[in-house]
Amino acid sequence: MSIILFVGIIFLAACGQSDESNGGDEEGNADLTPVKFALDWTPNTNHTGIYVAKEKGYFEEQGLDVEILLPGEVGVNQLLAAGKADFGISYQEGLTQARSEGLPLVSIAAVMQHNTAGYASPVEKGITSPKDFEGKKFGAYGSDLEKAMMKTIMKNDHADVEDVDFITTGDSDFFVAVERDVDFSLVYYGWTGIEAELRGVDLNMVYLADFSDKLDFYTPILATSEEMISSDPELVKAFTHAAVKGYEYAIEHPEEAAQILIDDVPDLNPELVKRSQEWLSPRYKDDAEQFGIQEQERWQKFADFLFENDIIDEAVEIDQAFTNEFLPEK
Structure with missing residues (x-):
């Protein structure tokens, strides 16, 4: 699973398409508030906390009936901005760009406390530094x-990016691409790296965050819209509390959480899910005081980076791009 680099690369389900293993109005849910949650990619361990919260009844405890929307033709940020989804998985890089373009989206929790994306290459390529x-x-x-x-x-490593040959491969399979077309690509180690381990492919990793604190952005994140926050803050609080509880369960019980995801999405490779969950669970919270919390300084540094590099044309008011107010009090 390669990293999402800009709004619209990864697509989500149009309104109404859902995960059939989790969808549908179940008997006894008449009094629950329906909520649509959009995934950024096919189900994987970045999403485990959501599946745990649904399976273990954490959403129901908060009065919510959550429907999980699977990837389709409309991007998650567009779905959120249009009110076609209430919450979803996004990324600091995509959300910041979306806000600069006038989409009033807000990050309500960091799924991963630090950026685990890096440049991956088979060891025989000899790529160990920028x-x-x-x-x-x-x-x-x-x-x-x-x-x-x-x-x-x-x-930062006294090298020149103009000496790199950029080959557009889109979202093609990493393993096929590095065997046939390219030397390295940007991936999340927690999925693609673990898959490499299972395949017996030794990788070298050059992590973004190891070489620039500007690039230690939050990826992925839980996001919603300003409209949702202003119109129903109690619903946002209820959703966030349940989702956080789901991820906290995955932190404490990676094996059980992995099995929940496997049971709900049986097409996934069980061994990949289990190994990936074992790797990710301690990294959800990492060195933060609590799961989901976000720092203004990191949001500001990355927004400045985007502006300085002409990735965004309009500066973004960071105070409006994220909030910690809906996280459970510790």
Whole structure:
């Protein structure tokens, strides 16, 4: 699963398309408030807390009947802005760009406390630092943000991004791409890296956050709209509390949480889910005081980075882009 680099690369279900294993009005749910939650990608361990909260009744305890929308043709940020989804999985990079374009979206919790994305390559490629990118082929989506991020960490390593050959591969399979077309690509280790381990493919990883604190952005995040927050803050609080409880369960019980995801989405590779969950569970909260909390400084640094690199044309008011107010009090 490659990292999402700009709004619209990954698509979500149009309104009404849902995960059939979790959808439908169940008997006894008549008094529950219906809520639509949009995934950014096919179900994976970034989403475990949502599936746990649904399966273990945490949403129901908060009076909610949550329907999970699967990927389709409309981007999650567009769904949220249009009111076609109430909540969803987004990314700081995508949400910041969306706000600069006038979409009033808000991050309400960080799913991952630190950016676990990095440049992955088979060890035989010999890529162990940004300097090694020179003369290599990079599997790209084709966004300006990709080049800006790579330029930043290469500059810090006294290297030149102009010496990298950007090959547009879109969301093609990482393993096929590095075997046939490119030398390295940007991935989330928690899924693609774990899959590599299972395949017996040894990878070198160059993590964005290790080379620039500007690039330690929150990815993924739980997001909603300003309209939802202003019209029904109690619903936002109820959803956030239940979702946080689901992720906290996954932190404490990775094996059981993985099994919930496997049972709900039987098409997934069970071993990949279990190994991925084991790797991700301690990283959801990591060194933060609580799961989901976000720091203004990190939002500001990344927004400044986007503006300085002409990725966004309008500066973003960070105070409006995220909030911690709906997280449970600790």
